[in-house]
Structures are given as structure tokens and as C-alpha cells.
Amino acid sequence: MIFNIPFIAVVAMVFIGLYAVLFKRNLIKIVIGISIIESGVNLFLITLGYREGGVAPIYTSLPAGTNYPEGMVLPVPQALTLTSIVIGVAVLALMLSLVMYIYRHYGTLDVRKIRRLRE
Amino acid sequence: MNILNLLIQHSPALIVAVPLFGAFLTPLISRVNEKVRNIFAIFVLALTGVFVLLLSSDVIPNGPRVYIFGAKDHTIPVLRILFEVDGMSIFMAIVSVILALVAVIYSWSFMKENSGLDKYYTLLLLLTASMLGLELTGDIFNFFVFLEITCISSCALIAFWVHEGEAVEAAFKYIVVSAIGALFVLFAIALLYGQYDALNIATLASVIQYTFLDKIALVLLVVVLGMKAGLVPMHMWLPDSYGRAPPSATIIIIGATQASLYGVFRVCFTLYGGIFRDMTLSSVSVGWIIVILGLITVLVGVIMALIQIDFRRLIAYSAVAEIGYIFLGIGVGLVVLGDPTMLDVGKTAMQGGVFHIINDALDVSLLFLVAGAVYYATKENSLNRMGGLARNMKYTTVFFLIGLLAVAGMPPMNGFASKLLIYESVYRINPILSIIAILCSILLLAIFVKVFHSAFLGPKLPRFKDVKEVPKSMLLAMGVIASLIIIFGIFPQIVLSNIVQPAADSLINYGDYIRQIVSSFSGGV
Numbered sequence: 271m272i273f274n275i276p277f278i279a280v281v282a283m284v285f286i287g288l289y290a291v292l293f294k295r296n297l298i299k300i301v302i303g304i305s306i307i308e309s310g311v312n313l314f315l316i317t318l319g320y321r322e323g324g325v326a327p328i329y330t331s332l333p334a335g336t337n338y339p340e341g342m343v344l345p346v347p348q349a350l351t352l353t354s355i356v357i358g359v360a361v362l363a364l365m366l367s368l369v370m371y372i373y374r375h376y377g378t379l380d381v382r383k384i385r386r387l388r389e
Numbered sequence: 390m391n392i393l394n395l396l397i398q399h400s401p402a403l404i405v406a407v408p409l410f411g412a413f414l415t416p417l418i419s420r421v422n423e424k425v426r427n428i429f430a431i432f433v434l435a436l437t438g439v440f441v442l443l444l445s446s447d448v449i450p451n452g453p454r455v456y457i458f459g460a461k462d463h464t465i466p467v468l469r470i471l472f473e474v475d476g477m478s479i480f481m482a483i484v485s486v487i488l489a490l491v492a493v494i495y496s497w498s499f500m501k502e503n504s505g506l507d508k509y510y511t512l513l514l515l516l517t518a519s520m521l522g523l524e525l526t527g528d529i530f531n532f533f534v535f536l537e538i539t540c541i542s543s544c545a546l547i548a549f550w551v552h553e554g555e556a557v558e559a560a561f562k563y564i565v566v567s568a569i570g571a572l573f574v575l576f577a578i579a580l581l582y583g584q585y586d587a588l589n590i591a592t593l594a595s596v597i598q599y600t601f602l603d604k605i606a607l608v609l610l611v612v613v614l615g616m617k618a619g620l621v622p623m624h625m626w627l628p629d630s631y632g633r634a635p636p637s638a639t640i641i642i643i644g645a646t647q648a649s650l651y652g653v654f655r656v657c658f659t660l661y662g663g664i665f666r667d668m669t670l671s672s673v674s675v676g677w678i679i680v681i682l683g684l685i686t687v688l689v690g691v692i693m694a695l696i697q698i699d700f701r702r703l704i705a706y707s708a709v710a711e712i713g714y715i716f717l718g719i720g721v722g723l724v725v726l727g728d729p730t731m732l733d734v735g736k737t738a739m740q741g742g743v744f745h746i747i748n749d750a751l752d753v754s755l756l757f758l759v760a761g762a763v764y765y766a767t768k769e770n771s772l773n774r775m776g777g778l779a780r781n782m783k784y785t786t787v788f789f790l791i792g793l794l795a796v797a798g799m800p801p802m803n804g805f806a807s808k809l810l811i812y813e814s815v816y817r818i819n820p821i822l823s824i825i826a827i828l829c830s831i832l833l834l835a836i837f838v839k840v841f842h843s844a845f846l847g848p849k850l851p852r853f854k855d856v857k858e859v860p861k862s863m864l865l866a867m868g869v870i871a872s873l874i875i876i877f878g879i880f881p882q883i884v885l886s887n888i889v890q891p892a893a894d895s896l897i898n899y900g901d902y903i904r905q906i907v908s909s910f911s912g913g914v
Contacts, residue, residue, distance in 0.1 A: 284576075291569065297561070304568050311572050311579070318583040347582070350530055354575060357537045361568050364541055368548060368561045375554030386555050 276317040283310030319344030401456035401472040412514035419507035473527030476895035481524040488644040489517040495866035516542040520648040540567040546638040559629035570613040577606040591906035617649035621686040631705035636761025640754035662899035669727030676723030686713030711749040718742025739893040741810030755792035779845040797834035803877035
């Protein structure tokens with residue numbers, strides 16, 4: 271891989287996401303931040319299983335001349351990533367529905383104004 | 390006899406499968422009749438409880454048990470999802486099942502007037518299934534999946550009273566914190582997988598090297614799971630969510646919190662257990678960090694509980710304090726892990742910590758159930774507007790007294806038995822820590838006596854003259870927990886030797902857990 275660019279991208283995405291969660295005032299932007307962290311982590315998983323010039327790990331349809339198993343990318347991280355994406359969608363949907371309800375109750379999405387719980 | 394063996398063999402899978410299947414069957418069944426649905430939910434959890442008991446009857450005397458999904462024997466176990474059940478896992482499963490069963494019985498009358506109850510029961514069963522899975526799984530990615538299911542279902546339960554803005558706010562806070570946390574757990578899992586090419590906890594534990602990346606993974610795992618367990622300074626979501634969820638759901642969320650606590654133990658004692666055993670220095674430093682954080686948790690919980698006026702929020706802060714005691718015991722165990730001369734202190738500390746898990750679960754849930762009963766009868770949350778309830782709610786008052794004494798660690802109750810073990814062992818490490826812990830316990834007593842006075846004693850208020858005792862199912866649920874508290878308090882030795890000691894031993898002798906899997910590798914591959 272060229273200069274470990276995927277790993278640098280992972281770190282950048284996680285930190286951008288964290289920045290959005292910590293410093294943005296709008297609830298939707300916080301949700302977007304979490305989504306960015308999730309993409310970063312998924313990218314990390316995929317990068318771990320990547321092999322340069324590798325083919326899809328399907329035993330029955332290997333291209334002729336592929337070294338087995340060195341020529342294939344790792345299938346496990348891809349399975350993990352798929353699971354993680356599915357879970358991510360569920361969490362995202364739940365978060366957005368909560369944001370919707372918060373807007374109905376408070377009439378705003380500004381975190382500074384949504385603090386009835388603080389005593 | 391043969392059938393019994395077969396059931397025991399498959400019970401690790403059934404313990405998760407039965408409530409999961411029940412969860413998705415619930416909406417269908419509630420089409421028939423509400424009563425049938427309630428009975429169905431109780432039946433499903435009772436069945437799960439039977440499987441847990443069957444499994445514990447095998448695991449406690451015979452040691453860890455492995456269940457491999459999709460394979461009859463150990464063929465290519467590297468690729469399979471494994472469930473591995475040892476003393477600690479089964480102990481946590483018993484705690485979770487008790488809490489879930491009580492919660493469902495309590496919900497029968499408590500949630501009667503709410504709409505959307507089919508979803509409520511679905512979420513309840515889903516949460517139970519996921520936390521049981523969290524406790525039984527032997528695969529670290531599977532652990533992450535169950536952690537996320539716990540997070541989603543408990544968040545939905547916290548926001549169940551969606552007409553209250555505060556409940557939705559608490560739920561949003563919870564999901565932001567735990568979604569980010571779970572993603573960092575996944576990051577730590579990826580770090581471990583990238584280095585060792587394994588996802589199995591036991592396999593990872595047998596090959597782990599304690600490189601720089603492993604240290605990062607350790608920090609991420611302990612911080613995130615500690616946060617989900619409510620360790621100060623990451624406890625801020627806990628009082629909000631405990632205080633705003635329906636009390637019947639809160640006690641299952643307590644179970645989920647303790648499942649995360651179990652995750653901390655699994656990481657510290659199994660995954661990194663071998664390293665901590667060899668490198669005393671790192672186990673001592675991690676142990677001290679946990680001891681100090683545990684003590685701060687106790688202090689912060691108690692001090693914040695002092696100033697609360699909302700009944701359930703106050704109990705939630707005392708729950709934070711109780712979690713601190715557990716961390717105190719476990720931290721001491723970790724400090725002396727590598728020192729053979731202090732082995733008995735470590736054992737006492739671990740037993741105290743593990744015993745306190747079940748005691749904390751029972752005490753705090755009893756208090757939440759009482760708070761729920763008071764809310765049910767008076768529709769009142771604030772302690773300032775309560776008073777004289779003892780005249781109308783005799784049984785509830787007695788249950789509150791029992792919960793009060795138990796949570797403060799007074800002698801005839803179960804809280805005393807475990808706290809004494811913790812004080813004893815902490816005293817051997819450093820007397821000052823022990824003194825602070827005892828002082829906090831006394832403060833806890835003072836706080837709850839104040840609550841008792843303001844809510845239950847005093848003159849009869851005209852507003853509450855129509856208040857009646859709560860329905861039977863709620864009394865039954867509270868009665869079950871109260872009688873368990875008293876039994877555990879009077880005969881602590883029974884619980885200690887039958888379930889607590891095997892759990893603490895399985896944490897200390899982490900080698901059995903690893904050997905079970907690793908030996909099957911060499912035979913299978």
C-alpha cells in the first residue's frame with residue numbers, strides 16, 4: 271500500500287468524527303459525526319484484510335494462475351464489516367428517530383438548550 | 390437421562406435462542422390477547438431460567454464448557470463462533486435471568502395502562518437475550534455484536550415513555566455515548582485481529598504479546614466497558630437513563646450494565662490475564678487505577694445522591710456508588726494477582742466483588758421497584774411532594790426498609806456480607822481506602838433514612854388520601870427480591886460456596902478457560 275494512506279485516512283476519519291461529536295452544537299451534526307467514526311472503523315477493518323492484487327476469496331471461481339491462499343484477500347474482516355454496517359444502520363435509525371422526538375418536545379436541535387435533565 | 394444430557398449440551402445456545410425467538414414471537418402473540426402475551430413473556434424467561442440452572446448444574450462442578458455453533462465436534466474451530474461458559478459467565482447469567490424474570494412479573498400491572506406494550510415486551514426479551522449472549526460468548530466479535538444489541542434495545546427502553554422530553558433526552562445521551570463506545574470496542578477488536586489473526590478470546594489470550602498496540606486495545610476495552618458499567622468519570626449517562634426509564638425496564642438495564650462489568654473482568658482476567666500474571670508491574674498499575682477509580686465512583690455516587698430530590702435519580706446515584714464497591718473488590722484482586730504471598734487477600738477481594746454484583750443487582754432493583762410502586766400509586770417523582778405514604782402502602786414501606794438496609798450494608802441483609810469481604814481485603818492493601826469505603830456506606834444509610842422519612846413517614850397528606858397499595862404482581866416481584874435479599878443476608882455461606890466461589894475461582898484460574906479451547910485446536914485442525 272502506498273504510504274499507508276488507508277490507515278492515515280482511518281485516523282483522520284475517527285478524529286473528524288470525534289471533533290464533530292464533541293464540538294458541534296446541532297444534534298444532527300453529532301449523529302453525522304458518529305456515522306463518520308463508524309465509517310473510519312469499517313475502513314480500518316477492510317484495510318486489515320486487504321492484499322495488494324488480491325482476488326475475491328471465492329474458491330470455486332478463482333482466476334487461473336492465482337496462488338492459493340496467498341492471492342486472495344481475507345474474507346473474515348469483510349464479514350465483520352458487513353455485520354458492523356448493518357448494526358450501524360440500526361443505531362443510526364434509532365438516533366435519528368430520537369432526534370426527531372427531541373425536536374418535537376423542545377422545538378430546537380441546539381444541545382445548549384436541551385438540558386432539562388441537568389439539575 | 391439422555392435427554393437431560395442433550396439439553397445441557399445445547400443449553401448455551403438455547404439460553405440465547407429462547408428469549409430471542411420469544412422476542413420476535415411476542416408481537417404476534419399479543420394479537421391474541423394481552424394476558425396471553427404477559428404469560429408468554431413470563432414463560433419464555435422461566436424456560437430460559439431453567440436452561441441456565443441446568444447449565445450451572447454442569448458448569449459449576451465440571452469446569453468450563455464449550456459450545457461450537459454449526460459443528461458437532463471440534464472441526465476447524467478457528468472459523469466457528471464459540472460459546473464458552475465458565476463459572477463467572479454462568480454466575481452473571483443467573484443474575485440476569487433473576488432480574489429479567491422479576492421485571493416481567495412487575496410489568497404485568499405496572500405497565501398495564503401504557504400503549505405499545507407488544508414492543509415493550511419485545512425489547513425486554515431482546516435485551517435479556519443480548520445480555521445473556523454477552524455473558525456466554527467466547528468470541529470477541531460476537532461480544533461486540535451483543536454489546537450493540539444491548540445498546541440499541543436498552544436505549545429504546547429508556548425512551549419508552551416518549552411523551553416525556555427528558556426520557557428522550559436521556560436515551561439520546563445514552564445512545565451517543567454507547568454507540569461511540571461500541572465503535573471503539575470494534576477498533577480494539579480490529580487491533581487484536583490484525584496482529585494475531587484470531588477472534589476467539591481464549592486463543593487471543595494464549596498468544597497475546599502485550600505489544601504497544603495491545604496496550605492501546607486494553608485501554609480502549611477497559612475504558613469503554615467501564616463507561617458502560619458506570620465508572621466515574623464516565624457515569625454521566627447512568628443517572629439520567631436509570632432515572633427516566635420505566636422502573637420495570639430499569640432493573641433489566643441494571644443487568645445490562647453488569648454484563649458490561651463482566652466484560653471488564655473478562656478483559657482484565659482472561660484476555661490479558663496471562664500477561665498480568667507474568668508482568669506484576671502492569672497488573673499492579675492497572676489494578677491501582679481500577680481501585681482509585683472505584684473509590685472515586687463510590688464517593689461521587691454518594692455525594693451526588695445527597696443532593697437529589699428526584700426519587701429515582703437519587704437511587705440511580707446510589708447505584709453508581711454500588712458499582713464502585715464492585716470495582717474496588719476486583720481492583721484489589723488485580724493488584725495482588727501476581728503476588729503469591731497475598732493470594733488469600735486477592736481471593737477474599739474477588740469473592741467480595743463478585744458477591745457484590747448479585748447483591749447490588751438485588752438491592753438497587755428492589756429500591757427501583759419501590760420507587761416505581763410509589764410513582765404508580767401517586768404519580769409523583771419529587772421527594773419534596775411526598776409524605777405519609779406508610780399509612781396507605783404498608784407492604785411497599787416494608788420492602789423499602791429492607792432495600793434501604795441492604796443497600797447501606799447493614800448486618801442482617803446481603804449487602805453486609807459482601808461489603809465486609811471487600812472492607813477486609815481493602816484494609817490489607819491500604820487502611821485509608823477501607824475507611825473511606827465504610828464512611829460512604831454510612832452516608833448511604835443516612836441518605837436513604839432521609840428518603841424514608843420524607844416519603845413514607847410524617848402526617849397523612851390530603852392529596853394522597855385515595856392512594857392504595859399497589860397491585861399483587863408488583864408486590865410479588867418486590868417480595869421475591871426482598872426474600873432473596875434476606876436469605877442471602879442470613880445464609881451468605883450458601884451463595885458464597887455454591888455460585889460465588891466458582892465464579893471468583895474461574896477468574897483467578899483463567900488457564901482452564903484458555904486450555905479448553907486451545908487443546909481442541911490442536912486436535913481439530
